[in-house]
Amino acid sequence: MIAELRAALGDTGVVTDPEVTASYERDMMPLAPYGSPLAVVLPRTVEEVQAVVRACARARVPIVPRGAGSGLSGAANAVDGCVVLVTTKMNAILEIDPDDRLAVVEPGVVNLDLRAAVEKHGLFYPPDPSSYDWCTIGGNLSTNAGGLCCVKYGVTTDSVLGLEVVLADGEVLRTGRRTVKGVAGYDLTKLFVGSEGTLGVITKATLALRPLPQAPATLVAAFSTTAAAGAAVSRVVREGIVPSLMEIMDRSSIEAVERYLRTELGAGPGCAALLICQSDAGAEAGRRELAAIEQVCASSGADLVHSTDDVSEGRDLLTARRAVLPALEVYGAWLTDDVCVPRTRIAELIGGCERISAEVGLRIAVVGHAGDGNMHPTIVYDAASEDEFARARRAFDEILALGLSLGGTVTGEHGVGKIKREWLAREIGPVGLRVHREIKNALDPHHLFNPGSMFDAR
Amino acid sequence: MIAELRAALGDTGVVTDPEVTASYERDMMPLAPYGSPLAVVLPRTVEEVQAVVRACARARVPIVPRGAGSGLSGAANAVDGCVVLVTTKMNAILEIDPDDRLAVVEPGVVNLDLRAAVEKHGLFYPPDPSSYDWCTIGGNLSTNAGGLCCVKYGVTTDSVLGLEVVLADGEVLRTGRRTVKGVAGYDLTKLFVGSEGTLGVITKATLALRPLPQAPATLVAAFSTTAAAGAAVSRVVREGIVPSLMEIMDRSSIEAVERYLRTELGAGPGCAALLICQSDAGAEAGRRELAAIEQVCASSGADLVHSTDDVSEGRDLLTARRAVLPALEVYGAWLTDDVCVPRTRIAELIGGCERISAEVGLRIAVVGHAGDGNMHPTIVYDAASEDEFARARRAFDEILALGLSLGGTVTGEHGVGKIKREWLAREIGPVGLRVHREIKNALDPHHLFNPGSMFDAR
Numbered sequence: 001m002i003a004e005l006r007a008a009l010g011d012t013g014v015v016t017d018p019e020v021t022a023s024y025e026r027d028m029m030p031l032a033p034y035g036s037p038l039a040v041v042l043p044r045t046v047e048e049v050q051a052v053v054r055a056c057a058r059a060r061v062p063i064v065p066r067g068a069g070s071g072l073s074g075a076a077n078a079v080d081g082c083v084v085l086v087t088t089k090m091n092a093i094l095e096i097d098p099d100d101r102l103a104v105v106e107p108g109v110v111n112l113d114l115r116a117a118v119e120k121h122g123l124f125y126p127p128d129p130s131s132y133d134w135c136t137i138g139g140n141l142s143t144n145a146g147g148l149c150c151v152k153y154g155v156t157t158d159s160v161l162g163l164e165v166v167l168a169d170g171e172v173l174r175t176g177r178r179t180v181k182g183v184a185g186y187d188l189t190k191l192f193v194g195s196e197g198t199l200g201v202i203t204k205a206t207l208a209l210r211p212l213p214q215a216p217a218t219l220v221a222a223f224s225t226t227a228a229a230g231a232a233v234s235r236v237v238r239e240g241i242v243p244s245l246m247e248i249m250d251r252s253s254i255e256a257v258e259r260y261l262r263t264e265l266g267a268g269p270g271c272a273a274l275l276i277c278q279s280d281a282g283a284e285a286g287r288r289e290l291a292a293i294e295q296v297c298a299s300s301g302a303d304l305v306h307s308t309d310d311v312s313e314g315r316d317l318l319t320a321r322r323a324v325l326p327a328l329e330v331y332g333a334w335l336t337d338d339v340c341v342p343r344t345r346i347a348e349l350i351g352g353c354e355r356i357s358a359e360v361g362l363r364i365a366v367v368g369h370a371g372d373g374n375m376h377p378t379i380v381y382d383a384a385s386e387d388e389f390a391r392a393r394r395a396f397d398e399i400l401a402l403g404l405s406l407g408g409t410v411t412g413e414h415g416v417g418k419i420k421r422e423w424l425a426r427e428i429g430p431v432g433l434r435v436h437r438e439i440k441n442a443l444d445p446h447h448l449f450n451p452g453s454m455f456d457a458r
Numbered sequence: 459m460i461a462e463l464r465a466a467l468g469d470t471g472v473v474t475d476p477e478v479t480a481s482y483e484r485d486m487m488p489l490a491p492y493g494s495p496l497a498v499v500l501p502r503t504v505e506e507v508q509a510v511v512r513a514c515a516r517a518r519v520p521i522v523p524r525g526a527g528s529g530l531s532g533a534a535n536a537v538d539g540c541v542v543l544v545t546t547k548m549n550a551i552l553e554i555d556p557d558d559r560l561a562v563v564e565p566g567v568v569n570l571d572l573r574a575a576v577e578k579h580g581l582f583y584p585p586d587p588s589s590y591d592w593c594t595i596g597g598n599l600s601t602n603a604g605g606l607c608c609v610k611y612g613v614t615t616d617s618v619l620g621l622e623v624v625l626a627d628g629e630v631l632r633t634g635r636r637t638v639k640g641v642a643g644y645d646l647t648k649l650f651v652g653s654e655g656t657l658g659v660i661t662k663a664t665l666a667l668r669p670l671p672q673a674p675a676t677l678v679a680a681f682s683t684t685a686a687a688g689a690a691v692s693r694v695v696r697e698g699i700v701p702s703l704m705e706i707m708d709r710s711s712i713e714a715v716e717r718y719l720r721t722e723l724g725a726g727p728g729c730a731a732l733l734i735c736q737s738d739a740g741a742e743a744g745r746r747e748l749a750a751i752e753q754v755c756a757s758s759g760a761d762l763v764h765s766t767d768d769v770s771e772g773r774d775l776l777t778a779r780r781a782v783l784p785a786l787e788v789y790g791a792w793l794t795d796d797v798c799v800p801r802t803r804i805a806e807l808i809g810g811c812e813r814i815s816a817e818v819g820l821r822i823a824v825v826g827h828a829g830d831g832n833m834h835p836t837i838v839y840d841a842a843s844e845d846e847f848a849r850a851r852r853a854f855d856e857i858l859a860l861g862l863s864l865g866g867t868v869t870g871e872h873g874v875g876k877i878k879r880e881w882l883a884r885e886i887g888p889v890g891l892r893v894h895r896e897i898k899n900a901l902d903p904h905h906l907f908n909p910g911s912m913f914d915a916r
Binding site: 098099100101122123143144146150155157158167171172173174175177178179180181182183184185186187188190191193194195210211212234237238239240241242281282283284285288340341342343344369372373374407408409410411412413414415416420423424427428429431432434435436438439441442443454455 | 559616631636644652668695697741743832873874896900
């Protein structure tokens with residue numbers, strides 16, 4: 001089979017040196033199991049992807065598709081004896097059509113590169129996962145990635161018009177369309193988005209672009225209790241305000257970032273939570289939105305509210321928000337969870353994380369997308385200590401149980417991968433799992449694609 | 459089996475009188491074939507739906523689910539010997555949660571009733587198909603219905619968080635969630651939305667609500683060529699303006715409406731196309747949006763542009779727009795098509811419809827949702843004339859061929875049903891069709907649900 005792969009992709013497209021293939025074994029999730037691939041392939045065209053899929057199908061060798069490997073669920077982790085199919089060489093932006101506001105891209109395009117390219121046309125590709133400067137569109141599509149934009153612009157699936165996918169028998173499926181509207185047939189596009197490489201290999205995507213938003217105005221509010229911050233979020237939602245960004249940082253996150261960046265976020269010593277909000281509505285509308293949020297924060301008991309339309313000041317605040325994970329590395333390894341709860345339950349989630357932190361004796365910093373209820377409680381542990389790792393894992397699971405008990409979901413944007421299979425089963429129940437299996441078995445009867453990820457297909 | 463149905467649903471829940479069942483044989487699409495049902499059932503609970511599905515599955519009797527029957531594709535049309543499952547008695551709005559901005563409804567709720575109910579909480583359910591005063595949410599979900607709102611707010615699928623569905627073996631599947639964000643597992647919600655009753659019976663839906671928009675400001679612009687109107691639409695898109703509504707009426711539509719409503723739309727005698735736009739951004743932002751559109755229209759060669767923030771004047775213009783179909787009845791029966799093209803191709807579509815009209819010798823009025831490229835060329839014919847009916851049918855097909863040749867899709871919001879099966883096959887190709895069959899056969903192996911609709915499952 002390796003010879004067949006080399007014949008199709010050339011020597012540079014097939015890697016079997018274990019020292020090199022090892023660097024394609026896993027993504028960024030420390031909890032997830034991973035194995036050793038037989039080979040790593042780096043196809044450059046859809047025809048090469050077809051050749052890989054057909055060769056693997058004949059040899060019954062599983063394929064694990066992956067992009068840059070920035071994932072946080074182990075969905076891209078190799079299994080023993082598999083072929084890892086890396087899409088990073090398929091990185092052409094094939095088309096940007098400003099008149100119809102769409103782009104056609106290959107899966108290996110880096111999110112930031114696409115953002116920069118369309119921005120030159122006054123256009124905007126919203127999905128902005130925290131790894132946006134190195135993650136690929138293919139990985140974003142496979143995990144249905146989110147980011148800070150979601151409160152106003154949704155997750156990746158909301159920006160996808162159509163896909164090209166190589167199926168388990170090597171045939172090429174084209175889903176969707178170039179029109180912004182269309183309901184012909186089953187929505188296969190949105191079935192493949194978020195399917196984490198278990199149904200096929202995405203080789204091309206037609207993406208919907210938006211007008212470039214106005215320069216954002218920014219607001220930061222400090223609260224002495226998380227309950228007050230949670231109440232402010234609920235009231236913003238209740239009053240129908242839709243900011244373009246609404247992030248929350250708890251006390252642990254603030255402390256870590258202030259220490260890491262050697263800066264003051266102005267939260268003050270009694271601060272339990274910071275809200276950072278932006279409006280990209282522009283000019284008067286933006287000022288009105290922020291003024292409304294300011295009033296909500298004040299009447300929810302904020303100790304301090306500060307608004308600015310200085311773009312660089314806003315950028316600094318977002319830099320601080322995005323620095324939470326590296327900042328936590330000062331204390332140890334981090335393990336970030338991903339739960340999404342109804343927006344009314346955020347304060348309860350944060351309170352619960354404080355309890356879990358005390359129980360397991362580990363620091364848990366809560367940071368997240370308050371505007372859509374998607375929280376990332378991040379557990380800090382000593383990677384050299386088995387005991388701490390075990391406690392971190394326990395905390396990780398307890399946070400998921402808490403999220404479910406609050407009416408939430410076990411993943412808001414990172415996906416299920418190899419770490420939340422049991423949690424997916426718990427969330428969707430036996431009938432949901434059965435339907436997943438029926439679809440998987442219909443489209444990938446020999447379990448060629450990413451076996452063992454998301455759910456047990458058998 | 460009928461006895462079994464009566465035992466489960468009571469006598470009032472099962473109708474076999476042919477005079478009554480005849481009224482449930484078909485929807486509003488004159489081209490679509492339909493048959494005579496064995497029985498019509500009107501379940502009131504999910505348990506009753508399960509009982510119907512199980513009884514039919516045992517007896518291998520097909521089920522055609524339907525709501526009010528306002529559909530325009532024959533998707534709800536009976537086949538001979540089937541059970542028509544009508545959801546109109548399941549019409550409870552189970553919950554409106556203003557804090558988390560969602561509603562939970564049964565499928566038989568009328569669209570307008572839901573809109574009115576959530577409006578009392580300052581909330582907005584966007585999908586507004588033209589039959590919104592009598593169509594049901596279940597039908598909207600099954601066809602992935604659209605309306606005038608789509609240019610800004612998308613189609614039905616964009617407002618759905620989760621579903622409850624009775625599957626082919628009578629089990630209840632729950633998809634999705636109550637959070638605004640969530641990526642756990644395959645997106646089964648969006649797979650069932652738009653599946654036109656071929657995969658299961660939707661018995662409950664959790665819908666995302668939006669803040670009630672501001673009172674709309676309205677603009678109307680008259681153009682002496684459709685090319686100029688099309689250019690204006692393209693430039694609005696290109697300049698990144700997102701109106702909350704952007705409709706187009708061609709000369710035939712304007713004439714029909716002016717005659718029908720005995721009013722002047724102010725288009726003038728040389729007018730080839732009217733654009734009607736609204737902004738619901740409110741106050742200054744709304745005025746700015748309309749001013750930008752006004753400038754685009756003027757520089758695209760509009761003969762007349764008129765803006766108003768008088769709500770009742772805006773409502774009158776929309777009434778005129780919505781009156782196109784009844785207005786055409788003065789001339790004969792109407793047959794409305796549904797194609798969606800890239801927004802840059804609207805003028806070509808209208809021009810093509812003029813050619814087709816001349817070819818078949820029938821009036822074709824083009825009206826549609828210009829902002830998203832979704833056009834409804836409507837053919838007027840004499841229902842008593844077989845020849846005219848045949849020519850209408852030919853025009854219907856030629857419009858679809860034209861739409862596809864312009865890079866469009868054969869349905870923007872009405873669905874495939876029983877009239878566009880061959881067109882769906884043509885649009886999605888053999889691999890697309892195969893994947894549809896694989897999913898259908900996996901979830902409904904005995905082809906219990908809506909056989910012969912959308913595609914041939916065999």
